[in-house]
Amino acid sequence: MGLNNIHKTSIFYRLLSFSAGLFFGLFYRRFIILGKENIPEGKQTIFAANHQNALMDALAMLFSYEKPIVFLARADIFKKKMVASILYFLKILPVFRPRDGAETMNQNYETFQRTSKVLMSGLPIAILPEGTHSPIKKLQPLKKGICRIAFMTAESEGFESEILIVPIGIDYTHYSRAGTDLLLIYGKPIPVSEFYHLYQENPQKAILQLRDRLSEAISALMIDVRQDRFYKTYMRLAEMIDTISSLNPRKKRIERFYETREFFKKMDTITTDDIEWTQKLKQDSDAYFILLKRNGLKEKLMHKRIPKLAGLIVSFLLSLILLPIHIFGMVFNYLPYKLPVILTKKVRDKQFLSSLHYGYGFIFSLLWYILTGLILFLTTKSLIITTLVLIVAAFAGLFAFYHYLHLQELKGRFKLWKLSQFKKGTFSQIIRLRESILETLNQKELLKNVKFFGKK
Secondary structure, X not given: OOHHHOOOOOHHHHHHHHHXXXXXXXXXXXXXXXXXXXXXXXXXXXXXXXXXXHHHHHXXXXXXXXXXXXXXXXXXXXXXXXXXXXXXXXXXXXXXOHHHXXXXXXXXXXXXXXXXXXXXXXXXXXXXXXXXOOOOOOOOOOOOHHHHHHHHHHHHOOOOOOEEEEEEEEEEOOOOOOOOEEEEEEOOOEEHHHHHHHHHHOHHHHHHHHHHHHHHHHHOOOOOOOOHXXXXXXXXHHHOOOOOOXXXXXXXXXXXXXXXXXXXXXXXXXXXXXXXXXXXXXXXXXXXXXXXXXXXXXXXXXXXXXXXXXXXXXXXXXXXXXXXXXXXXXXXXXXXXXXXXXXXXXXXXXXXXXXHHHHHHHHHHHHHHHHHHHHHHHHHOOHHXXXXXXXXXXXHHHHHHHHHHHHHHHHHHHHHHHHHHHOHHHHHHHXXXXXXXXXXXXXXXXXXXXXXXXXX
């Protein structure tokens, strides 16, 4: 599939999308999608999401929609002919920006014509309107390009067709790591037709109003921290907020998202009215988290009771029993897991880490399993045995990864127990600092379900 028939979907694209989607589902522990009822049926649709995690944001939109999407990306990545061919195959169109040179802007008209053709064919298009990714949970100012595309597409159709922009909020528990949670929320569609009349009278004013409307809609679907000065403090305090433990993991992740977002909104209001209070909270939380780091502890360990030695020993023995599965999964999957880590060691922009880990991991895993599958089949002469071994190896690899995370947590619990028994002065200092922070938050009625060693 090339540029001229980008709205069509080949069998090769479908196979690649299916296999990449499976690996995407394995890459994240949970991929939670909300608001799919807001996706219009049979309408010309543009998806617009916040942008924190390079390629993963686009893939999140693609695999949540579960159908082909045409993406728009900056034109400078299309300079090499071979790269451009690959991008067209992946259903990505170029958008030229003023920085690309005034002479290139006319080429956008060709993109808009193709955009109109794509939308009329029934395929949605997707844009990340911030224009650049950011490591913080804050919506950057939106570029006007998405609005221009919507209006110029409508204009090419004589303003007779409805075009809907669907805002999307994306939230990661940790954007650069595998095995974390990804939450994607579809918002209510914005009818571009509401601005058609204004656009015909004053295009620039209509573009600005539509951009502001979209910005508000995306912000409402994400965690959008507006206080840059206290961003790190906010994120640290959010770690101390825990939701009801009886909820299942999926519901707990959703509840935690909304609770954190509400907590940040309240913090913004308080900070505006009483900045000295926030500054004091920042000092206390800085001291607390420095003390935790110095003793090799994570805040999440403080949400449970002080571990008992007997329980730790039992957990350790159970882990030893499961160690053979861990070792098998680790050894079999070592190369496709380790090579992406090695190849990305010198990557400076951390927002590209998970994208590169995912991309390299997908390619190396695919090649590795094809190669080992061929060797197994030639050795055993049995397709059933080969298939079973590969399935077991894949699940063992997943087990090894999550078992490693479990062992890391177990190590932390051992450290916490050791600290509580042999460094009681330091342990008491940590407790006092944490209780002081919680009490400070409680004074402003900011706590709901915060737990400390089993106590509410």
